[in-house]
Amino acid sequence: MIEVKNLTKKYGNHVAVSDLNFKIGGHKIYGLLGPNGAGKSTTMNMMTGCLSATEGTVKINGFDIYKDPVRAKRMIGYLPEIPPLYTDMTPDEYLVFVARAKGVPYDQLFRQVAEVIDLTGLGTMKKRLIRSLSKGYRQRVGLAMAMLGNPDIIILDEPTVGLDPRQLIEVRDLIRDLGKSRTVIISSHILSEIQEVCEHVLILSEGRLVANDTLESLQSLSLGRKVICLSVKGEEAAIREVLEAEDAVTEYSYDESKAPAAGVIHFKATVRPDTDPRDRIVLALASRSCPVVSISMEESSLENVFLDLTSRRDEPPAEPILPDEEVTE
Amino acid sequence: MLAIFKREFKGYFLNVYGPIYIAVMLIFAGVFTLVFNYYGRSSGFEYTLGYVSIALLVLIPVLAMRTIAEERKNQTIQLLYALPLRMFSIVMGKYLALLAVTAIPVGALCLYPLILSLHGTVSFLKAYAALLVFFLLGAALGALCMFLSSLTDSLVVSAVLGVAACLLIYFANLLSAIFPDQPLYSLIAVLVLVLIAAGLLFLLTKNVLFSAILGVVALIPTLVVYFVKPAAYESLFPKLLSGMALFNLLNNMAYGSLPLSTILTYLSFVVFFLFLTVQSMEKKRWN
Numbered sequence: 001m002i003e004v005k006n007l008t009k010k011y012g013n014h015v016a017v018s019d020l021n022f023k024i025g026g027h028k029i030y031g032l033l034g035p036n037g038a039g040k041s042t043t044m045n046m047m048t049g050c051l052s053a054t055e056g057t058v059k060i061n062g063f064d065i066y067k068d069p070v071r072a073k074r075m076i077g078y079l080p081e082i083p084p085l086y087t088d089m090t091p092d093e094y095l096v097f098v099a100r101a102k103g104v105p106y107d108q109l110f111r112q113v114a115e116v117i118d119l120t121g122l123g124t125m126k127k128r129l130i131r132s133l134s135k136g137y138r139q140r141v142g143l144a145m146a147m148l149g150n151p152d153i154i155i156l157d158e159p160t161v162g163l164d165p166r167q168l169i170e171v172r173d174l175i176r177d178l179g180k181s182r183t184v185i186i187s188s189h190i191l192s193e194i195q196e197v198c199e200h201v202l203i204l205s206e207g208r209l210v211a212n213d214t215l216e217s218l219q220s221l222s223l224g225r226k227v228i229c230l231s232v233k234g235e236e237a238a239i240r241e242v243l244e245a246e247d248a249v250t251e252y253s254y255d256e257s258k259a260p261a262a263g264v265i266h267f268k269a270t271v272r273p274d275t276d277p278r279d280r281i282v283l284a285l286a287s288r289s290c291p292v293v294s295i296s297m298e299e300s301s302l303e304n305v306f307l308d309l310t311s312r313r314d315e316p317p318a319e320p321i322l323p324d325e326e327v328t329e
Numbered sequence: 330m331l332a333i334f335k336r337e338f339k340g341y342f343l344n345v346y347g348p349i350y351i352a353v354m355l356i357f358a359g360v361f362t363l364v365f366n367y368y369g370r371s372s373g374f375e376y377t378l379g380y381v382s383i384a385l386l387v388l389i390p391v392l393a394m395r396t397i398a399e400e401r402k403n404q405t406i407q408l409l410y411a412l413p414l415r416m417f418s419i420v421m422g423k424y425l426a427l428l429a430v431t432a433i434p435v436g437a438l439c440l441y442p443l444i445l446s447l448h449g450t451v452s453f454l455k456a457y458a459a460l461l462v463f464f465l466l467g468a469a470l471g472a473l474c475m476f477l478s479s480l481t482d483s484l485v486v487s488a489v490l491g492v493a494a495c496l497l498i499y500f501a502n503l504l505s506a507i508f509p510d511q512p513l514y515s516l517i518a519v520l521v522l523v524l525i526a527a528g529l530l531f532l533l534t535k536n537v538l539f540s541a542i543l544g545v546v547a548l549i550p551t552l553v554v555y556f557v558k559p560a561a562y563e564s565l566f567p568k569l570l571s572g573m574a575l576f577n578l579l580n581n582m583a584y585g586s587l588p589l590s591t592i593l594t595y596l597s598f599v600v601f602f603l604f605l606t607v608q609s610m611e612k613k614r615w616n
Binding site: 052072076084088097103145 | 332333335343344408410411412536614
């Protein structure tokens with residue numbers, strides 16, 4: 001089990017990770033999701049003891065990663081974003097080195113190396129120099145390295161980046177297999193990647209934990225929700241008045257993804273399930289002399305939930321979405 | 330530690346650094362032995378080693394430059410940080426591998442006094458004591474260059490810093506002789522050292538405020554002592570320089586026996602820089 005308490009990392013005045021708190025464990029695959037620069041790699045580096053925290057603690061099965069690093073690190077297998085490989089070695093030599101360094105007993109060492117080579121499909125490449133391997137195979141060597149020593153927890157930072165579709169499927173299958181017998185945490189900024197393999201999601205935004213829940217719960221947040229995309233020519237205040245007055249609209253925001261042009265302003269409005277207030281909005285805007293350039297309505301997806309949670313830049317930190325139970329197992 | 334040692338030792342021979350070090354060292358030793366012992370008709374191998382040691386000025390920085398800088402450059406340092414090993418074990422594993430490579434030519438040089446004894450009378454005690462000091466000199470310079478390698482991720486910068494530091498040590502005795510004895514000059518030199526130390530601290534921590542505060546904290550007593558008791562600064566820097574003159578300890582071997590203080594000087598140098606290397610590696614974890 002990993003227990004993270006008040007974990008914070010500051011670089012001078014910049015806060016990379018702010019006050020993270022969560023407990024995860026069990027035979028599950030967890031996804032650490034967030035846009036680029038959200039603090040995913042920093043969090044993983046702190047969880048594995050590669051980076052010191054400014055504040056807070058990380059406990060791996062009860063052992064503090066900073067106070068008792070040797071015992072805590074024995075329980076973790078970590079694959080950083082760029083696999084740390086010695087390219088002048090062959091996968092076989094490299095994995096034997098890592099197994100020795102991880103303290104795998106001599107009588108199990110070569111059997112364990114052979115096992116991880118077999119699991120990651122490195123058999124035909126094990127005698128080639130790592131520098132001559134493709135990105136996909138290098139990633140597999142990194143995965144094999146993380147699996148050595150049979151750690152309870154495997155942490156993989158963006159493990160599928162740069163893989164071709166076939167390799168992607170193979171690595172996903174491997175991660176699923178790993179998740180059957182241990183805790184696996186993978187990070188990604190790609191939602192579909194997380195949806196594909198993870199059961200539980202932790203969403204980070206600007207260093208803050210904004211959601212920590214099962215994939216189903218997060219998906220249910222978006223069920224039945226609809227979003228109206230509105231492009232209007234007119235005064236922003238008038239448009240806001242109309243949206244404010246409409247009962248079916250639960251929330252609305254200025255659509256930052258589209259730049260205003262020729263006096264056209266773009267808004268996004270979330271509406272109550274089973275309602276369609278488009279006609280009323282168009283009439284109300286017309287009565288205020290604000291011609292509607294376009295209006296459309298679409299189903300809100302998990303992607304919208306993710307975007308909602310990770311794009312509240314100017315608002316104060318929202319209450320994170322957390323599971324009912326304290327420990328997720 | 331053994332795993333790191335094996336990987337590191339093998340690493341020297343997976344690229345050119347290890348073979349080049351051994352080959353150049355043996356060529357240097359061979360040429361100087363030929364010139365001084367055979368053509369010069371001298372049986373004193375300890376004199377020859379004094380000249381061979383010049384090769385260490387370049388060879389040790391080149392051999393040690395990759396120890397940590399390369400790990401940082403290739404980002405394999407993350408593996409070392411994630412392994413269930415103490416930082417001390419990692420640094421020791423790397424250092425012992427470096428030491429083992431430097432020991433290979435020294436092992437070959439152990440045969441030279443025996444070969445020379447076939448042609449004349451050789452003082453084995455002096456010759457082997459000098460070889461021990463020669464090995465310890467390499468060990469001390471290796472520890473220094475490994476520390477410098479931990480400060481950067483550039484192999485070139487690491488090597489240049491190493492050569493500069495080794496040159497300073499090589500000329501330390503000469504500098505000490507020409508440095509004025511007046512307290513003011515020693516004070517200026519100490520102030521410059523404090524500034525360099527603060528700069529190194531900044532390189533390690535990337536924290537301007539922390540480095541500046543510690544720099545000022547070190548400056549205050551330095552200045553207070555100077556104004557209260559200026560005599561304390563008389564010849565202080567020349568003495569400091571002669572303490573660093575590691576090459577001279579080897580040259581002195583030719584004129585006497587092996588004092589325990591010489592061995593202790595080298596060992597304390599090794600311990601000091603290994604300690605700094607561990608601290609440097611730990612501090613980098615903060616960045």
